[in-house]
Amino acid sequence: MDLFEAIFWFLTAMAIGSALGVILSRNPINSVLFLIATFFAISGHYILMNAQFLAIVNIIVYAGAIMVLFLFVIMLMNLNADVEPQKSRLVQFAGIISGGILFLLILAALRDMKAAGVIEKTATDIGLMKNLGKTLFQNYVFPFEISSVLFLSAMIGAMVIGKKETLVIDKN
Amino acid sequence: MKAIIAATIIGVIMMFASILSNNKSGIVSLATVLFFFLFGINIWEVYESINATGVAAPAYLNNMMSLDSFAIWFSMLMSGCALLYILLLGKEIAKVGKHVGEYFALIAFIMVGIYLLAGYSNMLMLFIGIEILSIPQYILAGSDKRNLKSTEASLKYFLMGSFSTGILLMGIAMLYGATGSFDIINFRMLQTDALNPLALSGILFLIIGLGFKVSAAPMHMWTPDVYDGSPTPFTAFMSTIVKAGVFVAFLRLFHASFGNLTNHWMMIVAVITATTLFIGNITAVFQQSVKRMLAYSSIAQAGFMLFAILSVNATAWQGIVIYAVAYSVATIGMFAVLIKLKDYTYDGFNGLAKKEPALAFFTTIFLMSLAGIPLTGGFMAKYFVLLAAVQQGQVMWLVIFALIMAAVSVYYYFKVIIAMYFKTGEAELNHEVTGYDKLMLGITCLLVILIGLMPQLLLNL
Numbered sequence: 174m175d176l177f178e179a180i181f182w183f184l185t186a187m188a189i190g191s192a193l194g195v196i197l198s199r200n201p202i203n204s205v206l207f208l209i210a211t212f213f214a215i216s217g218h219y220i221l222m223n224a225q226f227l228a229i230v231n232i233i234v235y236a237g238a239i240m241v242l243f244l245f246v247i248m249l250m251n252l253n254a255d256v257e258p259q260k261s262r263l264v265q266f267a268g269i270i271s272g273g274i275l276f277l278l279i280l281a282a283l284r285d286m287k288a289a290g291v292i293e294k295t296a297t298d299i300g301l302m303k304n305l306g307k308t309l310f311q312n313y314v315f316p317f318e319i320s321s322v323l324f325l326s327a328m329i330g331a332m333v334i335g336k337k338e339t340l341v342i343d344k345n
Numbered sequence: 346m347k348a349i350i351a352a353t354i355i356g357v358i359m360m361f362a363s364i365l366s367n368n369k370s371g372i373v374s375l376a377t378v379l380f381f382f383l384f385g386i387n388i389w390e391v392y393e394s395i396n397a398t399g400v401a402a403p404a405y406l407n408n409m410m411s412l413d414s415f416a417i418w419f420s421m422l423m424s425g426c427a428l429l430y431i432l433l434l435g436k437e438i439a440k441v442g443k444h445v446g447e448y449f450a451l452i453a454f455i456m457v458g459i460y461l462l463a464g465y466s467n468m469l470m471l472f473i474g475i476e477i478l479s480i481p482q483y484i485l486a487g488s489d490k491r492n493l494k495s496t497e498a499s500l501k502y503f504l505m506g507s508f509s510t511g512i513l514l515m516g517i518a519m520l521y522g523a524t525g526s527f528d529i530i531n532f533r534m535l536q537t538d539a540l541n542p543l544a545l546s547g548i549l550f551l552i553i554g555l556g557f558k559v560s561a562a563p564m565h566m567w568t569p570d571v572y573d574g575s576p577t578p579f580t581a582f583m584s585t586i587v588k589a590g591v592f593v594a595f596l597r598l599f600h601a602s603f604g605n606l607t608n609h610w611m612m613i614v615a616v617i618t619a620t621t622l623f624i625g626n627i628t629a630v631f632q633q634s635v636k637r638m639l640a641y642s643s644i645a646q647a648g649f650m651l652f653a654i655l656s657v658n659a660t661a662w663q664g665i666v667i668y669a670v671a672y673s674v675a676t677i678g679m680f681a682v683l684i685k686l687k688d689y690t691y692d693g694f695n696g697l698a699k700k701e702p703a704l705a706f707f708t709t710i711f712l713m714s715l716a717g718i719p720l721t722g723g724f725m726a727k728y729f730v731l732l733a734a735v736q737q738g739q740v741m742w743l744v745i746f747a748l749i750m751a752a753v754s755v756y757y758y759f760k761v762i763i764a765m766y767f768k769t770g771e772a773e774l775n776h777e778v779t780g781y782d783k784l785m786l787g788i789t790c791l792l793v794i795l796i797g798l799m800p801q802l803l804l805n806l
Binding site: 279311314316320323327333334 | 407410481546
């Protein structure tokens with residue numbers, strides 16, 4: 174096992190372990206911290222795949238900005254107390270069964286993936302910032318430009334939803 | 346391409362209009378003029394594409410879009426429906442809340458999404474189109490902020506919609522893993538025998554993701570609450586034009602890319618269709634509120650539109666166009682009547698025929714079209730999608746089941762007609778029905794009947 178593989182397995186274990194931590198920990202703050210750890214592990218994977226830009230963006234945007242927002246919301250709404258209502262046994266059981274079936278199905282489907290001739294892309298230089306920029310502004314310039322409409326409508330939405338109007342509880 | 350640019354600019358103009366003016370009726374008039382203009386641009390594009398016969402459909406910007414004659418024609422029809430919607434319900438939109446200009450801007454942006462979905466040829470454009478379509482809808486659903494039900498609808502729609510978008514993205518990623526391409530044409534290379542399991546799971550995820558957006562059962566759970574809770578003018582838009590746009594995206598992907606893989610996904614979609622028809626129609630029977638009944642009926646109608654996905658042939662493409670227009674026109678008309686009433690329950694319609702005979706007559710025509718009575722657009726729409734399925738020949742049991750379900754649907758649509766004509770009562774109106782309202786509803790009625798008599802008008806492909 175060379176160094177590359179050792180790092181890969183370490184990051185994988187970290188990603189899966191902290192992802193389990195997110196859903197298993199009772200305290201929401203711990204969940205968020207585990208999520209940050211997951212993002213760092215995934216960023217490590219990106220670097221292993223020579224996608225440095227993606228790795229940095231992942232850390233800045235997700236682990237940085239979005240997680241800070243998460244923490245703010247949890248602290249402002251005072252969710253760190255364990256107030257989550259307990260689900261009944263039956264619901265839990267149904268959830269486990271249906272989730273397990275989906276997991277089994279996908280596992281069965283993807284088990285012989287190697288044999289089916291999946292295109293494997295080896296690490297290239299595409300993830301470097303220069304090449305990424307070239308691809309983005311040459312091949313994918315239209316999706317890039319049209320997503321401005323998406324962001325514009327999201328901004329309008331934030332304005333429409335955020336402005337204050339008095340609340341009257343509906344009669345029906 | 347012109348229509349996409351024009352709709353974006355119209356959205357921006359509407360934003361600025363709301364900064365510069367507080368006059369609500371002025372903004373509505375401006376929006377009406379701009380949507381006329383948009384419809385004109387669409388007609389110009391259709392005219393150009395007719396003149397350019399023989400030339401291959403232009404592929405824009407590295408095959409991101411392929412605006413073939415079908416895409417341009419469908420965009421034109423949807424713009425026409427949106428224009429009709431604004432003419433009928435423009436004044437009601439102005440009453441929803443304070444930000445009238447923004448509502449119209451969001452509607453214009455949704456139109457951009459529909460144009461993208463009509464002519465995409467790359468999975469990235471599918472994703473961006475679906476998002477441009479969805480995010481304004483989450484906002485429109487919650488635009489009546491004084492009403493708790495509207496806020497609830499918005500939040501529910503946002504959370505579940507985001508989740509389904511995640512599933513859609515997962516499907517796209519799996520297909521990318523299987524083929525190494527985002528181009529929907531390249532998916533044709535997938536082998537029919539010994540299909541790559543990654544691609545198969547991708548297709549399954551795409552069925553679930555798109556099925557959610559068109560409210561096919563069992564991904565329909567959000568529909569009644571969202572359509573019932575949203576302000577009525579926006580429910581009219583979400584349940585008609587937007588749904589039709591997503592259906593065309595669904596159709597394009599499954600016919601153009603996975604058309605040769607039918608034995609892998611046909612059965613899944615058939616079961617989804619049967620469930621959608623059953624749940625939509627049977628639950629609609631038990632509703633007390635007409636608005637909620639229309640929400641379930643929109644699920645049931647989606648079940649019929651799914652027949653076009655099932656049958657991979659040219660009739661299905663014609664069927665989806667006729668169905669989209671006939672269903673949109675009739676439902677928009679029905680909502681335009683519903684919004685005039687104070688009470689949305691069946692009892693609210695009691696005795697409407699005596700008070701407003703014209704309104705009651707128009708409602709009867711719209712409901713007959715939705716039920717699929719001959720001589721109305723709804724009949725021709727159902728005829729074409731079922732014909733496509735019969736030509737396909739593999740799902741005869743489903744066609745018979747659909748006919749039974751169409752018979753069930755007559756029950757709950759006619760309950761409204763019976764309430765209007767045969768029950769005594771005093772139907773209370775929100776406000777006077779003006780001559781303009783009657784004129785517009787009359788034109789809508791004429792359109793419904795025209796589609797029923799001459800559906801080939803919609804098939805200029």
